[in-house]
Amino acid sequence: MSGARVRSGRTTDGLRSVVVGESPVGRALAHALGAGRVVASGELTPEALVGADVVVLVGHSGDFAAVRSRRASDRREDIVTRTTSDVTRAAAADVGHVVGVSSAMVNGAVPGRPVIEDDEPARGEVDDGIVGDLLTFEETFRDAVAAASTRPRATILRPACLVGPGVDTLMTRHFEAPRILTVRGAIREWQLVHVDDVAAAVDVVVRGGLVGALTVGPRRDGAPDVLSAAEVLRVAGMRSVDLPRASAFGAAERLHRLGVLPAPASDMTFAVYPWTVSATGLHAAGWSVSRTSEECLRLLVDQVRGRVGVAGRRVGGRDAAAAGATGAAVAVLGTAAIWRRARRGA
Structure with a gap:
């Protein structure tokens, strides 16, 4: 968790929130919840939390570069220390509700995956990727x-693919590639949710006293609001490249071991296999989104325009030109020089 700071504030109708996490997602949540002050994480004094109705801990930071700049063991030691401290201090200050912002990625992505329901057990892989965090x-x-000695209500929010100002994840970087990667024979629908709507979910959770794990994603006509692969290509103005599973994942795993690709091959499953959420509990409680999946995708495409990335790694200059020239392989494997390096390491 990128929990360096705390932003606290009061919404226009009086709900006081404290958002822990200086990151794109943390800043966006703080803004949407009417945040004011900034307090360093680890310094949550009782005075800083007086009158707080909810403390929101940001587990999914939306800061891909910062996450990948540190070893997994260091990141997770920090996550344990900060999260334990923040929850303990919130409880000691008699805050009535703590909300953790995670991701539906913890539920895993596999071919033909059913819609993820609320309170579904986490089953993601524990490796050095974001899901392990x-x-x-x-x-x-x-x-x-x-x-905690005084146990507050507790809720975990698990959003679908997050978008918003400055939000940078492996999923958003998927749209920086020259082409959209698909795995042969797999059907991958896309569901996207704006971070402002996650903030609105926090409000609904606290006012309704909702606890447990809740999925967060838009619905349409009584079902999850998703975009087909064809709709994604149309909206994004991109073409796809379809590769066999063994080729895509085998090469990606080899290149990750060489340090060429920043994320393990297991993280790539979330780009090529479904992890749509139901968001049943939130919608039943009266929550609704301000932006559809298509509107979120349009915002995302505008946000990443002009950037070029290959499997999560941003490239530029001659690297970008070479990536464009490699055609189909660019979605996963990068330049011919990377291929040669991979073969030497075989």
Whole structure:
């Protein structure tokens, strides 16, 4: 978790929130919730939390570059320390509700995956990728709440693919590639949710006293609001490249071991396999989104315009030109020089 700071504030109708997490997602949540002051994480004094109705801990930071700049072991040690401290201090200040912002990625993505329901057990892979961080965050969050002397209500929010100002994830970087990667024979629908609507979900959760794990995503006509692969290509103005599973994942894993690609091959499953959420509990409680999946995708495409990335790694200059020239392989494998390096390491 990128929990360096705390932004606190009061919404226009009086709900006082404290958002822990100096990151794109944290800043966006703080803005949407009417945040004011900034307090360094680890310094949550009782005075800073007086009158707070909810403390929001940001586990999914939306800061891909910062996450990948540190070793997984260091990141997770920090997640455990900060999350435990923040939950403990919130409980000691008699805050009535703590909300952890995670991701539905903890539920995993596999071919033909059913829609993810609320309170579905986490089943993602624990490796050196972002999902391992999120699993660590959720486990620590639950343990800290259970150990608190004054136990607040606790909720984990698991959004679909997040978009918003400055939000930078492996999923948003997927749209920086010259082409959209698909795995042969797999059907991948896209569901996107804006961080402002996640903030609105926090409000609904606190006012309704909702607890447990809740998925967060738009619905349309009584079903999850998703875009087909064809609709994504149309809206994004992109073409796809369809590769066999063995080729895509095998090469990606080899290049990750060489340090060429910043994320493990397991993280790539979320770009090529479905992880649509139901958001049943939130919608039943009266929550609704301000932006559809298509509107979120249009915002995302505008946000990443002009950037070029290959499998999560941003490239520029001659690298970008070479990436464009490699055609189909660019979605996963990068330049011919990377291929040669991979073969030497075989």
